[in-house]
C-alpha cells in the first residue's frame with residue numbers, strides 16, 4: 001500500500017474523519033427507519049408498503065382499516081421490530097465496548113462466553129423457576145428471567161476480565177481461551193439443566209440456545225426494552241474513556257481518565273446489554289463483532305461516533321436477519337441465531353484471513 | 362514540584378526501588394540514566410502516579426499523589442511511555458487529538474489547531490492523515506510526543522508550571538530527531554516547565570541535563586550536575602566498563618567514547 005493510498009483526508013484537515021462519521025450517522029439513521037418500516041410489511045401475510053404506512057399513520061386503534069392489518073402491524077410485528085432493533089443495537093454496542101475495553105477487535109459477547117453466561121442464567125430460571133426457585137420467582141415476577149440473564153452475563157464478563165488482564169495489559173490468547181472455557185462451562189450447566197427439564201421447558205430452552213425473535217411481545221418489550229434503551233443512552237459516556245484506553249490503561253490514566261471507574265461502568269453496561277438481549281431473544285452471535293468492525297473500516301475507531309453508529313447498524317442488521325428468518329422457510333420461520341451465525345461466521349473467517357495480525361498470540 | 366521520598370517498590374522478595382528519593386523541579390531538565398533494569402522506568406511510574414509505592418511518599422506541590430483525581434493531575438503533567446501499541450486503526454491526527462481529552466475548557470479554534478501545531482513541532486506536519494500503525498517505530502514515538510505536547514500545552518499556565526515525563530524519548534530516533542526532541546524538552550524547561558527524561562546516551566545527558574540522576578540496582582548511585590556525576594569511577598562502578606571520561610575543551614562538559622575503553 002502506498003503512502004497516498006493510506007492517507008485519510010476526507011475533511012478539511014488531513015486525518016480528520018469526524019465529518020465522514022457525521023454523514024454516516026445520518027445515513028444510518030435514515031436506513032434504520034426505512035428497514036424498520038419495510039420489516040413491518042414482511043411476513044407470512046405480506047403487506048405492501050403503502051398499506052403499512054396507512055396502518056402506521058392511523059394508529060393502533062384505527063377502526064376504518066381492516067382489523068387484521070391493524071392487529072398484525074401493531075400487535076405482532078411492531079413489538080418484534082422494536083425488540084429486534086433494540087437487540088441488534090445492544091449486541092453491537094456491547095461488542096464495541098468489550099472490544100474497546102480489551103483493546104482487541106476480536107472480543108465479542110458471543111465469542112468470549114458472556115452470552116453463554118447470560119443464557120445459563122436464563123435457562124436456570126426457566127427450568128428451576130417453577131420448582132426450586134419458586135420463591136425467588138414470586139418475589140421478582142417476570143423480571144426474574146432478565147435479572148438472571150444479566151447476572152450470568154456479569155459474572156462471565158468479570159471472570160473474563162480478571163483472568164485475561166494483568167498489569168493493565170490484556171492477553172488476546174488468554175482472553176479467547178478463557179472465553180472458550182467459560183462458554184463450555186456455561187454450556188455444561190445449560191446441558192445439565194436440559195437433562196432435568198420437562199418437555200415444555202425443553203422447547204423453551206432450545207429457543208434460547210438458538211436465538212429467536214418469535215416470542216416478541218409488548219410485554220417483553222416493556223421489561224427488557226428500557227434496560228437496552230438505557231444502556232444505549234449511557235454508552236456514549238464511555239466514548240472518551242474507551243478512546244484513551246486504546247493506548248493502554250496506564251496511558252489512559254495519564255490522560256486523566258479514572259480507569260477503574262470506567263472499566264466497572266463498561267463491564268456493567270456490557271452485561272446489562274447482553275443480559276437484556278439474551279433474555280428476550282436467546283443467544284444471537286456475531287452481531288457484536290461484525291458491526292463494529294465494518295464501521296471502523298468506514299469511519300475510523302473514534303468511539304464517540306462509533307458507539308451510536310454501532311447501535312444503528314446493529315439494529316439494521318438484526319432486522320434484515322429477522323426478515324430472512326421469516327421468509328426463507330415461510331410460512332415456518334428459522335431461529336434468527338442461525339441466520340446471524342450463517343452470515344457472521346464466514347465474515348469472521350474473512351476477517352481473520354484479511355488481517356492475521358489481529359491475533360498475534 | 363514532584364517529590365518522591367524514600368520510595369520502595371517490592372516485587373516478590375526483591376526491592377526494585379530501595380528507599381529512593383527524587384525531585385522534578387520546574388524550570389529544570391532532570392535526566393535519569395543507568396543500566397538496563399536499574400529501576401529508571403519504575404521510578405518514573407512512581408512519580409507519575411501509575412505505580413503506588415509500598416512505602417515512602419510521592420507528592421505533587423505538597424499533595425500526596427493518591428489524593429489527586431486523574432483529570433487534575435493530567436491537566437498539569439503528561440507522560441510519554443516507553444512504547445505504545447494501538448489495537449485500532451487510528452490516524453496520526455486522531456492519536457494526537459487524544460491529548461486533548463483532558464482539556465474540556467479549550468476553545469474550538471485551539472482544539473482544531475493545537476494538534477496540527479504539535480505535529481509541526483515534532484517534524485510530522487504532513488503525517489496527520491497517515492495511519493498510525495503504518496509508521497516506523499521512531500515516527501510513532503514522535504506522534505506520542507506530539508500527543509503529550511497537545512495535552513500539556515504551555516510550560517506555564519496561570520503562573521503554574523506544567524510537567525512532562527519522558528521514558529526513553531530518543532530510543533528509536535535518528536540523531537537529528539534525538540536532538541530535536543531534546544531541544545523541545547530543553548525549551549519546555551527554559552519556559553518554566555518541569556521535565557524528567559530517562560536517557561541512555563550519556564553524552565546527550567551531559568549536553569541537556571541540568572540535574573542528572575544515575576540509578577543502579579534500584580538505588581540512586583549518584584546525582585548532581587553531569588560534570589560532577591559522570592566520572593571514571595562511576596563508569597566502572599555503575600556501568601561496569603573501564604572507560605576514560607573525556608572533557609570537552611570548551612565548557613568542560615564530560616563525554617564518553619566506547620573507543621576509550623581500556
Ligand SMILES: Nc1ncnc2c1ncn2[C@@H]1O[C@H](COP(=O)(O)OP(=O)(O)O)[C@@H](O)[C@H]1O
Pocket residue numbers: 167372377395396397398399400401402403404
Ligand atoms: N511488573 C514487574 N514484575 C516483575 N519485575 C519487574 C516488573 N517491572 C519491572 N520489573 C523489574 O524491575 C527492574 C527495574 O525495571 P525498570 O524500572 O523497567 O528498569 P529500567 O531502568 O531499565 O527502566 C527490572 O529488573 C525488571 O525486570
Ligand SMILES: [Mg+2]
Pocket residue numbers: 401402403443528
Ligand atoms: Mg525502562
